[in-house]
Amino acid sequence: MMDRDRRLQALLSEMDLQTQAIRSGSERSPEREHSEPIFATSSFVFPDAAVMADAFINDSGLSIYGRVDNPTVDVFCRRLAALEGGEACEATASGMGAVLATLMAHCQAGDRVVMSSGVFGATLTLMKKFFIKYGIHLDLVNPTDLDAWSRALKTPAKLAYCETPSNPMIEIVDIKAVSALCRANETIFVVDNCFMTPVLQRPLDFGADLVIHSATKYLDGQGRVLGGAVVGSAELITPITAFIRSGGVTMSAFNAWVFLKGLETLDIRMQAHSGRAMELASWLLEQPEVSRVNYAGLTSHPQAELIASQMRTVGGGVLSFELKRPTERPHGALSMQPV
Numbered sequence: 348m349m350d351r352d353r354r355l356q357a358l359l360s361e362m363d364l365q366t367q368a369i370r371s372g373s374e375r376s377p378e379r380e381h382s383e384p385i386f387a388t389s390s391f392v393f394p395d396a397a398v399m400a401d402a403f404i405n406d407s408g409l410s411i412y413g414r415v416d417n418p419t420v421d422v423f424c425r426r427l428a429a430l431e432g433g434e435a436c437e438a439t440a441s442g443m444g445a446v447l448a449t450l451m452a453h454c455q456a457g458d459r460v461v462m463s464s465g466v467f468g469a470t471l472t473l474m475k476k477f478f479i480k481y482g483i484h485l486d487l488v489n490p491t492d493l494d495a496w497s498r499a500l501k502t503p504a505k506l507a508y509c510e511t512p513s514n515p516m517i518e519i520v521d522i523k524a525v526s527a528l529c530r531a532n533e534t535i536f537v538v539d540n541c542f543m544t545p546v547l548q549r550p551l552d553f554g555a556d557l558v559i560h561s562a563t564k565y566l567d568g569q570g571r572v573l574g575g576a577v578v579g580s581a582e583l584i585t586p587i588t589a590f591i592r593s594g595g596v597t598m599s600a601f602n603a604w605v606f607l608k609g610l611e612t613l614d615i616r617m618q619a620h621s622g623r624a625m626e627l628a629s630w631l632l633e634q635p636e637v638s639r640v641n642y643a644g645l646t647s648h649p650q651a652e653l654i655a656s657q658m659r660t661v662g663g664g665v666l667s668f669e670l671k672r673p674t675e676r677p678h679g680a681l682s683m684q685p686v
Contacts, residue, residue, distance in 0.1 A: 364430065364546065368610045372425025383422050385604045389413045413600070415592045423603040424576070426610055427566070430545040431558050433578035437587050438603060442541065442561025443469050444596035445575030449557060450474075450506070451594065452586040453535055456482030458505035463490040463520060465513030466539065467561075490518045491650065496525050500532045510539035511548075515667035517641040519650040522657055526554025535583065541565070542665050546617040548658045557583055565664070567609040568616050572602040620664030631668050635677045642666035 373383050391410045393399035402409040410416050424436035439445045450473070454460065462474065464487040474485050486504075488495040490513055500507065507529050511520035522538060529536040537557045538550035544565045550558050560566060562574035575598075577587055591597060621644060628642035640647075643654050644662035654661050670676075 365614045367426070367429045368613050371429040372422045374422075383419060383604060383607050386410075386418045386600050388417075388600075414595055414597050417600045417603070419600040419607075420598050420603040423598070423606050423610075426607065427545075427560070427562075427576055428578050430610070430613075431540070431578040432545070432549050432551050433558065433580070435581040435584035436576055436578045437584055437591055438562070438598035439575040439577070439591060439596045440598055440602075441573045441596075442467075442559070442563055442575035443473065445559050445561070445577045446470050446473060446539075448587050448590050448594065448596055449537060449559060449577055450478060450483075452590045453583070454478070454483055454505050457484075458482075459484040459486065459503065461486050461488060461496070461499045461504045461507045461534070463488060463509035463511075463513065465490040465516065465518050466508065466510045467514065467541075470508075470510075470539075490520045493521055493524055497528055500528045500534055504532065504534045506535045506537060508537045508539075510541070511550075512542055512643050512663065512665070514542065514665060515641070517643050517648070517665070517667065519643070519648075519653050519657075521653055522550050522553040522555055526556075529556070530554065542663055543658065544613060544617055546614050547621070547660050547663055551579070553657055556580070562606050562609075565609075565617065565620075566606050566613065568612065569609070572605045574598050574602045574606055617664070618660070621660060621662030624664050624666055625662055628666050628668075631666075636670055637668050638671045638675070639669040640666065641668065 376384065378384070390412050393402065393409070398409070401407040402411050410418055420438050424438050428434065428436035437448065439448055460474065460483060462485060474483070479485055486499050488499050490509055490511065507525065509520045509525065511522065512518065526536050535556045536554070537559060538555040539559045540548060540550055541559070541561045541564050557577055557579040560576045562576055563572070567574070577584065624642060625644045628640050628645055631637050631640045642648065643658070645651070648654060
């Protein structure tokens with residue numbers, strides 16, 4: 348009976364996510380549209396000056412200007428926040444725009460950032476070439492070394508940042524453990540969830556403060572448009588909103604609409620990615636030329652227990668592998684060399 352109840356609860360939870368990915372955050376206009384409309388406009392009109400003043404000065408909720416807000420973008424933000432289990436969301440012109448907005452909103456000269464060494468290359472470049480010269484201090488830690496995170500966070504830090512799994516080594520950060528360290532040291536913990544998406548992993552459930560996405564990747568899923576997003580509490584998203592409004596790294600209405608269509612198939616796509624990647628990873632393990640396969644769905648992964656505990660479904664669509672040296676390969680084995 349308990350097994351059946353668990354299966355039923357899992358099914359209901361999965362249906363809930365699938366339904367949210369299609370319906371949450373959307374309110375039909377008087378036109379009664381089935382699919383969310385694209386509000387392709389730079390600005391909005393008001394019936395009189397008083398209503399306009401209320402919108403601009405008191406943030407009455409009416410859209411005022413495309414750089415500040417847009418109804419299509421707002422629907423995307425509400426929907427992604429629902430999927431990630433967050434209170435609020437902001438959308439940006441690209442994934443790196445989301446990283447930039449988060450750092451600009453929450454860090455200032457003299458602050459210290461603790462960052463996993465296994466993050467996206469452009470994120471490291473942004474810190475090393477730009478934020479450092481404006482007085483932000485950076486300490487890099489091994490993503491899988493919890494002791495290293497603990498030592499680094501004993502010194503006051505404004506923000507800790509990681510990507511899990513890492514690219515391309517599929518190293519896993521213990522989100523719950525690092526979140527506890529951050530809370531104990533009053534540090535904002537940011538997790539890049541681009542590879543897993545909320546279908547496979549929800550960092551906020553394990554104590555992360557903010558979740559970052561390059562929506563360009565799996566949220567769209569078809570390589571059509573650029574975009575980024577940050578999800579978290581309203582308190583932490585508010586200063587990010589303020590930076591985006593002034594800095595102009597705003598998502599376009601058209602791109603937001605494309606992402607909304609991508610979210611509708613996100614669950615089924617991520618399950619398919621995981622299934623095919625698992626097939627490929629299993630095949631690679633059997634190849635005599637291959638010395639190691641890095642994939643979050645394999646029981647042979649050195650952090651398999653952690654993966655099972657913090658991922659909703661193990662796997663994902665990204666893997667890497669290492670080849671044996673030519674002298675170590677079986678006689679007659681084909682050499683996999685670049686062309």
